[in-house]
Amino acid sequence: MPTSPRQDLLSLTQLALARVLRRETVRLLALIAVAVATTFLTRAIADSVRERERREAAEWFDRGSKDLEHGDADAAAASFRRAAIKRRGDNRYVLALADALARTGNLDAAERALVAIRQSNPEDPQINLALARAAAARGDLTTAVRYYHNALYAPWAAADGPRGVRLELIRLLLDRGDARGAVAELIAATTDLPGTAAAHNEIGTLFARAADHGRALDQFTRALALDAQNRASLAGAGRAAFALGDYARARRYLHSVRGDDETATLAAVADLVLTRDPLASRISAAERRRRLVANLTHAHDRLEKCLMAQMPDLAPLLAREMAGLRADRRSIARDADVLEAAVNLTYRIEQHAQARCGDATPLDRALLLVAQRHGLDQP
Amino acid sequence: MNHLPSSRTQQLRLRENQVFVLLTIVIGVLAGLAAVLFTLSIDLVSKGLFGLEPSPERRFLVPALMSLLTGALLAKVFPAVRGSGVPQTKAAYHLSNGIIPARVPIGKFITGVLCVGSGHSMGREGPSVQIGAGLASTIGRWLDLSPARVRDLVPVGAAGALSAAFNTPVAAVLFALEEIIGDMNASLLGSTVVASVASVIVARSILGDEPLFHVPTYQLVHPAELAAYALLGVIGGIVSVLFCKGLLSLRTMFQRMPARTRLLQPAMGGLAIGVLLVAQPAISGVGYEFVDQALNGDLVFGTMIGLCLLKATATIVSYASGNAGGIFAPSLYIGAMAGGAVGMLVQAYAPFPTAAPGAYALVGMGTLFAGIIRAPMTSVFMIFEITQDYHILVPLMVANMLSLMISKRYQPDPVYHALLRQDNVHLPPRAIVAPEPAGGAAQ
Numbered sequence: 103m104p105t106s107p108r109q110d111l112l113s114l115t116q117l118a119l120a121r122v123l124r125r126e127t128v129r130l131l132a133l134i135a136v137a138v139a140t141t142f143l144t145r146a147i148a149d150s151v152r153e154r155e156r157r158e159a160a161e162w163f164d165r166g167s168k169d170l171e172h173g174d175a176d177a178a179a180a181s182f183r184r185a186a187i188k189r190r191g192d193n194r195y196v197l198a199l200a201d202a203l204a205r206t207g208n209l210d211a212a213e214r215a216l217v218a219i220r221q222s223n224p225e226d227p228q229i230n231l232a233l234a235r236a237a238a239a240r241g242d243l244t245t246a247v248r249y250y251h252n253a254l255y256a257p258w259a260a261a262d263g264p265r266g267v268r269l270e271l272i273r274l275l276l277d278r279g280d281a282r283g284a285v286a287e288l289i290a291a292t293t294d295l296p297g298t299a300a301a302h303n304e305i306g307t308l309f310a311r312a313a314d315h316g317r318a319l320d321q322f323t324r325a326l327a328l329d330a331q332n333r334a335s336l337a338g339a340g341r342a343a344f345a346l347g348d349y350a351r352a353r354r355y356l357h358s359v360r361g362d363d364e365t366a367t368l369a370a371v372a373d374l375v376l377t378r379d380p381l382a383s384r385i386s387a388a389e390r391r392r393r394l395v396a397n398l399t400h401a402h403d404r405l406e407k408c409l410m411a412q413m414p415d416l417a418p419l420l421a422r423e424m425a426g427l428r429a430d431r432r433s434i435a436r437d438a439d440v441l442e443a444a445v446n447l448t449y450r451i452e453q454h455a456q457a458r459c460g461d462a463t464p465l466d467r468a469l470l471l472v473a474q475r476h477g478l479d480q481p
Numbered sequence: 482m483n484h485l486p487s488s489r490t491q492q493l494r495l496r497e498n499q500v501f502v503l504l505t506i507v508i509g510v511l512a513g514l515a516a517v518l519f520t521l522s523i524d525l526v527s528k529g530l531f532g533l534e535p536s537p538e539r540r541f542l543v544p545a546l547m548s549l550l551t552g553a554l555l556a557k558v559f560p561a562v563r564g565s566g567v568p569q570t571k572a573a574y575h576l577s578n579g580i581i582p583a584r585v586p587i588g589k590f591i592t593g594v595l596c597v598g599s600g601h602s603m604g605r606e607g608p609s610v611q612i613g614a615g616l617a618s619t620i621g622r623w624l625d626l627s628p629a630r631v632r633d634l635v636p637v638g639a640a641g642a643l644s645a646a647f648n649t650p651v652a653a654v655l656f657a658l659e660e661i662i663g664d665m666n667a668s669l670l671g672s673t674v675v676a677s678v679a680s681v682i683v684a685r686s687i688l689g690d691e692p693l694f695h696v697p698t699y700q701l702v703h704p705a706e707l708a709a710y711a712l713l714g715v716i717g718g719i720v721s722v723l724f725c726k727g728l729l730s731l732r733t734m735f736q737r738m739p740a741r742t743r744l745l746q747p748a749m750g751g752l753a754i755g756v757l758l759v760a761q762p763a764i765s766g767v768g769y770e771f772v773d774q775a776l777n778g779d780l781v782f783g784t785m786i787g788l789c790l791l792k793a794t795a796t797i798v799s800y801a802s803g804n805a806g807g808i809f810a811p812s813l814y815i816g817a818m819a820g821g822a823v824g825m826l827v828q829a830y831a832p833f834p835t836a837a838p839g840a841y842a843l844v845g846m847g848t849l850f851a852g853i854i855r856a857p858m859t860s861v862f863m864i865f866e867i868t869q870d871y872h873i874l875v876p877l878m879v880a881n882m883l884s885l886m887i888s889k890r891y892q893p894d895p896v897y898h899a900l901l902r903q904d905n906v907h908l909p910p911r912a913i914v915a916p917e918p919a920g921g922a923a924q
Contacts, residue, residue, distance in 0.1 A: 148521060187773070214778060
């Protein structure tokens with residue numbers, strides 16, 4: 103059937119268009135366009151899902167926190183675990199999970215959770231600190247110290263972060279009886295102390311716990327330089343000086359502090375050491391004898407009273423022996439050469455009395471310290 | 482027949498090859514996007530149906546009610562998308578010249594999302610494979626490629642999808658060769674690699690580089706541990722056989738039921754799953770978070786044994802009743818639990834130092850995968866890509882070898898082939914790789 107030129111042109115155009123459309127290139131480009139569009143769509147959906155997961159993780163975290171407040175560590179651990187799974191990149195959730203697991207007594211699981219996140223965050227101070235606490239809880243001091251050091255030298259957001267960690271480490275070492283390790287850490291701690299009396303007092307107290315009374319006294323002295331009336335500094339300095347045997351200094355500090363039974367007792371003992379020491383310098387011979395006789399008398403009387411009370415059947419025998427001793431006492435006091443021996447005798451009597459009678463008075467303590475002061479505390 | 486001049490033929494062939502290369506990249510990207518969308522959709526549906534903390538009533542009702550819907554879809558609209566998708570993809574490749582109707586990936590996407598998202602104990606990797614393969618086949622036919630090329634695109638799409646679904650590009654390639662093509666020396670190695678890489682690049686750009694599981698570094702602690710891992714291999718083989726036989730038996734039972742019940746069979750499975758979820762919610766869906774816990778040693782012995790048994794039961798019920806979903810993820814789950822339980826026993830009673838139970842859970846995952854799926858090379862590389870560490874590979878190979886031997890001895894038909902045979906689909910012999918013991922090259 104004959105066609106018009108217009109119809110011919112139309113069918114030719116359609117043919118060409120179909121040919122174009124069929125060409126693989128066009129279809130491939132269409133596919134690529136679909137792929138690009140789908141990528142953006144998928145990314146948008148993924149972002150939406152991620153945001154939802156973030157909210158769910160926060161919700162589980164809140165639930166876990168409430169469970170912890172109510173004391174239900176098991177439920178808290180389950181909630182924190184779900185939060186951690188929902189939002190793996192957020193270490194807060196794993197740290198909370200580890201804390202909850204530790205509270206349930208599941209220290210191994212707590213540590214495993216922390217070790218897992220530490221693999222990707224080896225320098226995170228909070229993770230290292232949590233691992234240190236976990237190791238300490240299960241009694242592994244070596245590992246705990248290692249993690250504490252990792253935490254100490256990790257980058258902290260807060261400037262005083264490492265200080266708190268070091269103090270925690272020091273307390274742990276002291277609790278576990280490692281005074282030497284504690285002193286090493288305390289010395290390090292003194293290098294960046296804030297310039298407050300409280301900070302020096304804190305370090306001084308810890309030095310004293312570690313039995314390093316010299317450094318303790320130094321810290322308390324620094325505290326007093328900042329605040330001369332600080333009660334804690336005065337008490338601490340007094341105790342440190344007392345422990346060092348510097349009773350004059352101890353008395354000076356301790357008498358400035360009022361109202362504390364312990365410091366009052368220490369002050370009294372320090373007084374007595376100074377006033378009852380027969381070997382003190384710059385006292386007359388008469389005063390020396392007077393002190394010695396008084397000390398021996400006190401020690402004898404205490405022992406006599408104690409023995410009589412404990413062994414009443416032997417009272418007559420004890421009375422004779424003690425009378426003999428009393429006579430010897432006076433002669434000892436007259437003989438200057440045996441002064442030290444007398445001080446030692448006083449020490450030994452007091453020791454026996456303390457062993458059998460207990461409840462030493464300040465004077466009894468002072469008499470023992472007098473002997474120790476002069477190296478006359480041999481048994 | 483169209484006798485074109487030979488130079489023209491060569492030109493056309495060259496052009497087709499060029500298109501094919503470009504197409505593998507595009508298909509890799511699209512298959513990867515499809516797999517990512519599939520995963521995200523399952524998550525969205527699951528959250529929408531179950532919420533943050535579902536009540537027992539909800540856990541019971543959701544699978545049952547949703548299965549009524551999916552049952553209707555599977556019976557009336559998408560009959561070809563029941564089950565995993567992997568055996569169907571194999572059948573399409575070997576028997577249908579790679580022709581997968583466009584309705585199949587669409588139907589698989591919809592029903593897979595609904596089934597797995599509503600709590601059925603099934604995996605998403607198998608459906609991803611069929612979706613990716615179906616997309617590739619559809620695109621190939623739309624571009625008027627030759628039948629051979631269309632067929633070649635099927636494993637390419639499968640590899641791309643699995644690479645994104647699992648975040649394991651190498652294992653995805655091996656799976657495509659080992660399981661879909663059945664020939665480790667296939668000429669399609671290059672294409673599947675390109676698609677797998679393109680897919681995983683896109684997937685990671687969207688989902689991030691987060692690994693599927695967060696696994697501590699495990700390694701062989703003492704040479705005598707190899708005996709323990711061998712024991713795990715034996716146990717894994719036995720569990721694999723029991724799982725396969727249970728699945729095939731129950732599926733046979735369902736298939737023997739009257740044809741009029743076919744629409745309701747998925748719902749029957751959904752009802753059973755609902756009961757199981759009330760008892761143990763941890764067996765719902767894919768369950769990777771619990772696998773993660775087992776890999777990190779955070780589950781106790783009783784829990785792992787219980788989850789192993791319940792998960793196997795739930796997966797058998799879900800799959801046999803005709804729901805749409807895979808058995809990859811359940812294999813890993815069951816393997817992790819079984820391995821972890823064995824690990825705890827070994828740690829408690831072995832007279833030599835042992836690795837943590839998590840190491841055994843990791844090997845158990847691979848062992849069950851090798852025993853059930855019968856893809857030992859894929860299993861080894863999958864574990865390597867998940868852990869980024871080769872230290873556990875020797876124990877894994879030992880366990881895989883034993884699991885495979887026991888599985889082949891007592892379940893000669895690989896599960897995918899057996900499932901196809903139940904549907905009267907018989908793959909040609911060339912579709913079956915003769916799996917070497919793990920560590921040797923497959924032919």
